[in-house]
Amino acid sequence: xxxxxxxxxxxxxxxxxxxxxxxxxxxxxxxxxxxxxxxxxxxxxxxxxxxxxxxxxxxxxxxxxxxxxxxxxxxxxxxxxxxxxxxxxxxxxxxxxxxxxxxxxxxxxxxxxxxxxxxxxxxxxxxxxxxxxxxxxxxxxxxxxxxxxxxxxxxxxxxxxxxxxxxxxxxxxxxxxxxxxxxxxxxxxxxxxxxxxxxxxxxxxxxxxxxxxxxxxxxxxxxxxxxxxxxxxxxxxxxxxxxxxxxxxxxxxxxxxxxxxxxxxxxxxxxxxxxxxxxxxxxx
Numbered sequence: 001x002x003x004x005x006x007x008x009x010x011x012x013x014x015x016x017x018x019x020x021x022x023x024x025x026x027x028x029x030x031x032x033x034x035x036x037x038x039x040x041x042x043x044x045x046x047x048x049x050x051x052x053x054x055x056x057x058x059x060x061x062x063x064x065x066x067x068x069x070x071x072x073x074x075x076x077x078x079x080x081x082x083x084x085x086x087x088x089x090x091x092x093x094x095x096x097x098x099x100x101x102x103x104x105x106x107x108x109x110x111x112x113x114x115x116x117x118x119x120x121x122x123x124x125x126x127x128x129x130x131x132x133x134x135x136x137x138x139x140x141x142x143x144x145x146x147x148x149x150x151x152x153x154x155x156x157x158x159x160x161x162x163x164x165x166x167x168x169x170x171x172x173x174x175x176x177x178x179x180x181x182x183x184x185x186x187x188x189x190x191x192x193x194x195x196x197x198x199x200x201x202x203x204x205x206x207x208x209x210x211x212x213x214x215x216x217x218x219x220x221x222x223x224x225x226x227x228x229x230x231x232x233x234x235x236x237x238x239x240x241x242x243x244x245x246x247x248x249x250x251x252x253x254x255x256x257x258x259x260x261x262x263x264x265x266x267x268x269x270x271x272x273x274x275x276x277x278x279x280x281x282x283x284x
Contacts, residue, residue, distance in 0.1 A: 004224065009087035011091055014091065015039055015042035018194055018213045019092070021213055022089055022091065022217045027050035030054055033059070035047060061077065066118055075122075087139070088122065088136070090139065091141045093141065094114045095156045095196060095197070115156070116163060131182060133181070134179055134180070138170070138182070138185070139184075139187065139223075142163040142186055143160040146162075147161075147188055147241060148255065150264065152267065168186065184229060187231050189232075190211055192211045192216055195269070198268045201265065201266055204258060204259070207236055208258060216233060219233065
């Protein structure tokens with residue numbers, strides 16, 4: 001069992017959605033919580049709420065995780081002002097929800113910068129001290145779309161496949177070189193009911209439900225505490241890797257039957273919400 005109380009835990013994208021829920025659950029368990037996000041007002045509000053749970057041991061930083069240099073600069077501040085991060089939750093993510101030909105090039109690049117490349121910059125920022133102590137936990141929030149491709153998710157699904165590969169490779173790399181005390185967890189849920197996937201539909205909600213974010217966040221906490229290496233949600237998602245032994249046409253028909261490839265037909269996402277930018281002064 002991993003004890004969360006007294007640990008320093010960092011959540012990227014931690015000022016809203018499931019990231020915020022996980023930050024609050026960490027705070028309730030007695031962790032020092034560090035929140036990365038882009039929305040300064042949301043960060044301040046989340047820090048106040050988390051601080052009410054853990055005696056004021058909550059810290060917030062504006063950080064665009066897609067900006068490598070900014071990630072390293074902010075990480076230096078965290079180490080100076082808070083200390084070494086012992087639990088890292090790579091949660092920040094974006095989605096376009098468009099077909100390949102509809103998706104603007106810059107949006108595709110943004111998906112990979114946030115969902116994939118940021119895993120490298122943020123994890124490298126804090127992995128060194130974990131290895132020195134041979135203790136720590138790195139959680140990557142991936143997706144069921146990281147196990148199987150989905151229509152209108154050529155960028156998102158590919159980025160989450162990469163996230164799964166990143167975490168699996170990191171796990172075996174750490175074990176091979178003697179850092180078995182540094183744990184990893186990969187989380188692969190079906191759609192979670194947050195603003196990020198507003199409008200998605202499921203054909204069989206009892207079998208493939210749109211997941212409650214609080215339940216997913218609580219599950220992640222239990223996985224950290226129990227040192228579980230992976231979790232797929234709901235239960236039927238655990239069968240998806242085995243389906244890849246089937247011919248592609250048959251696999252496609254199964255996914256069509258369950259409505260997976262039509263799930264994004266009414267996708268809205270955060271459309272209409274103001275774009276969040278990092279103030280220029282924060283990059284100085």
